[in-house]
Amino acid sequence: MARVTILGAGDMGTALATPLAANGHDVRLWGTHLDREIVGLLQGGGPHPRLKTPLPAGVRVFADGEAGAALAGAEIAVVAVTSSAVRSVIAPLASRLAGVGTLLTVAKGFERGPDGQVLLLPDVLRRHHTGPVVAVGGPSKANEVAAGQPTAVVFAGEDAAAVARCRDAFATESYHVESSADPVGVEVAAAMKNAYAVALGVADGLERRTGRPHHNLKAALFPRAVAEMGALAAALGGQATTVAGLAGAGDLQVTITSGRNRLLGERIGGGEAAAAAAAALAGGGTTIEGYAAAAFGHELATAAVASGRAAPGTFPVLDALHAVLYRAAPPEETLWAAVRGTGVPALAAVPARGMAGDGSTPAAGSRRAVNAGPA
């Protein structure tokens, strides 16, 4: 039996208590200041408001002021806060995390580092934790994990022993865990599948707007999205084969069926301006992960091409998505041009549009990428 502390009482953090409790671990669930209402409900014995399932028996719930007690003696800490809040939540916990063996992260996405570089979330965590970091990928809707429905994921890290410890802690008959030595591939896929889900969601919106289905367009985008995620992973030192598996193709498949990233695409395909649709869907201090990931990913892809780590023309769908999201390019024509390989339509006259927010948000990244090189 191990002591495992879950940081973040959102959907996925809370859901992971199910396999951990099934394995008989001492499970502690800590809520951030954004989770106060959820923590109150759970401490009162009620179900999680979104998951609708009660916590497994024996799971102890800690409020945001109780991080020290929650983390005391933990062998594994699970980072399950929304990606945009990872830095602000984790940095203050650094001294308490020092005693924890392994960080397992279900948070995903990108952050900008102190020198302006784009960091994957495990790299962000490594700035606050010297122990091993294990990244989780794969198609994993939280309500199904919480209910003990069959779910297959991949745990990836450079430290094979840490990966094995985490797998032993989490794997059950209904929560299947593959091990991987490719955290870059898993993290790139986990982050970028949200961006590509926006692109594929556009096809759903085109149907809503025109009354004519665009299933063929959506499906044509799918393998190209997987190929581009694989190429980006490879350019960053990961493996395209990882992206072809659960972490990429599998997770993209489930992400394009529901969720806010797909919905953002649907609203854009339906005729709404991208920035307005993203702002309308964001709430509670969160952003739409795919909207931010498209900007960061486009910056990384542009840099990979510029440095020769990827060939020119490797990322047509990402180029198109970026133009749709940040330069008001027409969604259908632009994405279809990406499939056809005819490039992003000329947009010289269209000013770059950043995300609302301060200079540390992806808006800065997107403007930089737009200014720095070709679309």
Next chain:
Amino acid sequence: MARVTILGAGDMGTALATPLAANGHDVRLWGTHLDREIVGLLQGGGPHPRLKTPLPAGVRVFADGEAGAALAGAEIAVVAVTSSAVRSVIAPLASRLAGVGTLLTVAKGFERGPDGQVLLLPDVLRRHHTGPVVAVGGPSKANEVAAGQPTAVVFAGEDAAAVARCRDAFATESYHVESSADPVGVEVAAAMKNAYAVALGVADGLERRTGRPHHNLKAALFPRAVAEMGALAAALGGQATTVAGLAGAGDLQVTITSGRNRLLGERIGGGEAAAAAAAALAGGGTTIEGYAAAAFGHELATAAVASGRAAPGTFPVLDALHAVLYRAAPPEETLWAAVRGTGVPALAAVPARGMAGDGSTPAAGSRRAVNAGPA
């Protein structure tokens, strides 16, 4: 301008008149004896009863007795009859096809050859036609093709000049055609995606039956399905990379959203017996393509493993699907065991179930495969 004759006035055959007419070709649409009602409607100027779209102006429609007139002078003939009818429809036309340059086939699936071997459809066609055969793959819902919605497909053949002629004839701004030199990869994907769509459809049925979604299971099966189709293609001399593209991953993505193959899986996941569900969904002399393809594909996969062209354990999902369809294996447990890599549950006591039909149907193939080797 070329003369192109489409053989089969079903959904896809009729739909392909749209890009051909857009390119100004002399387009002739011939209906089989099963298409008489459709031919009557089209000759009367009405829309196709399922596509709901009228034929493009100038397309000439021929009834089943007029094959000679329809094919006279054709440079390309499009085989667009349902896969199970290809042999019975095409064999009698052999002498008329002799004058046609290239056959392009949108029919897909397998047939049993005269020596009991499993043939891909282009190989069936080659028995009746000495000219080049070009296979079509990719996500292509017929109603969208007919309406001129964006659609990306792949044309594949060993004869690059024939592929190029077909592409030149069909490609428009909304019907994008990739060329491929891998007809085996395209055909294996085109046929087997229907089988795997049955497997993924089971997850939809589990939700219907249990009230609990199984999106994670469905998504976990997706990349494994693509990997297995790629391995089968490779074992048969094709390329796994072809299967990762439009013809495999792309077509599977659209096939699991609707259609009879997915619906068969849904009914099985919902609790119906496989053979009964397949019989109920079949109609008008047709079979459910994925039901038959699972048996043929399983036979090919079993033979590939037996001969060393694929490693043992390469096809867990296909093994599981075959057990569900033909040996009454429990759907959820069996497919989940395939994802987990724990093998098909023991089914020694369960008698093999064939498809209803005569000895030339896939039932014979499935029994043979069951008798010949390990599941």
